[in-house]
Amino acid sequence: MASYLVRRLIGVIPVLFMVSLMVFALTQLAPGDPVSMLVSDEASPEDRQKIVEAWGLDRPAPVQYLSFLKNAVLGDFGSSFRYREPVMDLVLARLPASIELAVYATLLAVIIGIPLGVLSAARPNSLLDNAGSLVGFFGVSMPNFWFGILLILVFAGVFNVLPSGGREPWGMDLPSITGFLTIDALIQGRFDVLWTALRHLALPAIVLGTSMTGIIMQLTRATVAEALREDYVMTARAKGLSERLVLWRHAFRNALVAVVTIIGLEFGALISGAIIVETVFSWPGIGMLLIQSITFRDYPLIVGLVLIYTTLFVLVNVAIDILYTIIDPRIRMK
Amino acid sequence: MSAATLGFRHRFNYLLAPKVVFGIAVIALLIAAAIFAPWIAPHDPARQDLMRAMTAPQWGGPHLLGTDHVGRDLLSRIIYGSRISLAIGVAVVLVSGAVGIFLGVISGYFGGRTDSLIQKMLEVFWAFPPLLLAIAIVAFLGQGLGIIIIALASQRWIPYCRLARAEAMALRDREFVVAARSLGASPARILTRHILPNIVPSMVVVGTFAMATAIISEASLSFLGLGVPPTIPTWGSMLADSRAYISTSWWMALFPGLAIFITVLAINLVGDALRSHFDPKLKNI
Numbered sequence: 001m002a003s004y005l006v007r008r009l010i011g012v013i014p015v016l017f018m019v020s021l022m023v024f025a026l027t028q029l030a031p032g033d034p035v036s037m038l039v040s041d042e043a044s045p046e047d048r049q050k051i052v053e054a055w056g057l058d059r060p061a062p063v064q065y066l067s068f069l070k071n072a073v074l075g076d077f078g079s080s081f082r083y084r085e086p087v088m089d090l091v092l093a094r095l096p097a098s099i100e101l102a103v104y105a106t107l108l109a110v111i112i113g114i115p116l117g118v119l120s121a122a123r124p125n126s127l128l129d130n131a132g133s134l135v136g137f138f139g140v141s142m143p144n145f146w147f148g149i150l151l152i153l154v155f156a157g158v159f160n161v162l163p164s165g166g167r168e169p170w171g172m173d174l175p176s177i178t179g180f181l182t183i184d185a186l187i188q189g190r191f192d193v194l195w196t197a198l199r200h201l202a203l204p205a206i207v208l209g210t211s212m213t214g215i216i217m218q219l220t221r222a223t224v225a226e227a228l229r230e231d232y233v234m235t236a237r238a239k240g241l242s243e244r245l246v247l248w249r250h251a252f253r254n255a256l257v258a259v260v261t262i263i264g265l266e267f268g269a270l271i272s273g274a275i276i277v278e279t280v281f282s283w284p285g286i287g288m289l290l291i292q293s294i295t296f297r298d299y300p301l302i303v304g305l306v307l308i309y310t311t312l313f314v315l316v317n318v319a320i321d322i323l324y325t326i327i328d329p330r331i332r333m334k
Numbered sequence: 335m336s337a338a339t340l341g342f343r344h345r346f347n348y349l350l351a352p353k354v355v356f357g358i359a360v361i362a363l364l365i366a367a368a369i370f371a372p373w374i375a376p377h378d379p380a381r382q383d384l385m386r387a388m389t390a391p392q393w394g395g396p397h398l399l400g401t402d403h404v405g406r407d408l409l410s411r412i413i414y415g416s417r418i419s420l421a422i423g424v425a426v427v428l429v430s431g432a433v434g435i436f437l438g439v440i441s442g443y444f445g446g447r448t449d450s451l452i453q454k455m456l457e458v459f460w461a462f463p464p465l466l467l468a469i470a471i472v473a474f475l476g477q478g479l480g481i482i483i484i485a486l487a488s489q490r491w492i493p494y495c496r497l498a499r500a501e502a503m504a505l506r507d508r509e510f511v512v513a514a515r516s517l518g519a520s521p522a523r524i525l526t527r528h529i530l531p532n533i534v535p536s537m538v539v540v541g542t543f544a545m546a547t548a549i550i551s552e553a554s555l556s557f558l559g560l561g562v563p564p565t566i567p568t569w570g571s572m573l574a575d576s577r578a579y580i581s582t583s584w585w586m587a588l589f590p591g592l593a594i595f596i597t598v599l600a601i602n603l604v605g606d607a608l609r610s611h612f613d614p615k616l617k618n619i
Contacts, residue, residue, distance in 0.1 A: 015458055031476060138599065140598075143553055143570075145553075157580055294560065309466055
């Protein structure tokens, strides 16, 4: 196990190295001279000089790349020229908002997707089953940003029951402990803040969680339906167990492995989904930060965010692989 | 009914279902709309008329689907918008298909170091979260039509490559390929005459779904302000415009999204039917 773990982690290094090379190549391929690319038009000559020195732009490209790589490995992506703060600080400040949204979206997908999947498997071709696959099919064809806009239209526009965007209203000053608004509110017993935070979370979490709900539901349905045909299910039924026990304790338990894995595999879709959903709902996370950084041509910030996103994605994928081998040791042999 | 027509009906069962006919009809209509846009569109899609800004949709009125915040006719913009969606969708499918099939077939047929090199490259491109590489490419290289096509194809060649590789590996040792090789056929001839024709069906299925996701991704980029320049009407950028007027002009948010949804739904319906028709085993791609 330990050797497998080490091997998988070492395998990540060349991939991330190539990723950094590709991102660096993109910055080199960008039209215009690198100084004006790295500095906003309004930057003073001193700022330009600082950037030239910080990025070593007077040196040849391979040398530049090596120092870029060295800094990146240490988590130093330079300073955003829009915010005049280190990229890493900016990202870390907004990360809790993104994680909070992603966690609620995932929770929603699990809470809705698993029961619906199990019940559809128990009654194939029932109304619920057919409705589920129909919704799943329509869901794949629906762009998530349009879904978000429609929800804003209905719940914020027509009925005016939920906020159309943002994370917290002004003036609800709550000392930040973890950065996760709902947790901070709970710890400090501020249920008014918790309520507003949840109201702001509702729509973006629904939009971000919807496609995952569909995928979890379909997968749960397929694996539970397969398990229901197994001999041990027949044995359980023969023992006289109630259909409910057979379904949840026997069939569903065996389907759980696949469901846990798919949640991990959906992490990539969650990242790209969050970039769009955060923009739709003006959610102050790193997805919105990325889009804003592109609008403002804040290149150090773009480079930093792309590398941080990709590193996270790669590491989560390795973590899933490792988790999978813990659950099912046969995989390690391959 | 004769045996021949029964056989035909059976073979093309999947392709004659009402939902597939609907899908094909929608796609045909869209292609027609894209090609004949100047003749079909009731108004100039770019003409602003502030006096008529945010006119509600009216059956029989001058603006069937209403106007946007600067008085442009929504129906005309949606008709013109189909051009970008379809053109980019088709181009992305062709570019990613060509790259993916070429690399996949070579990888699978030759194996060895060629294979491991191509697979290593694939792994690097696959390491980026979906859409992020496209966003990065557009962010650095600009928002030209060609760059957007490259950006959207940058990861979409991977499913083609994986499947083409697997199929080429399976075909490599089949009798007819071995026979061709023993008769002295060059690798180039074997690949183009014996391997490629046999993987066309599955590649068509991959391509159909790639088209559907490419249209959604293009609309997403446009929505984020990273698509083609804003002077060209696209469904995604129309939705981005709608955000500021959502409480007053619901039609701005509804119709462009509906256009994307129906288009992608139609392509997915056809893709599903093609998959069932060619090979039910492809269910999991």
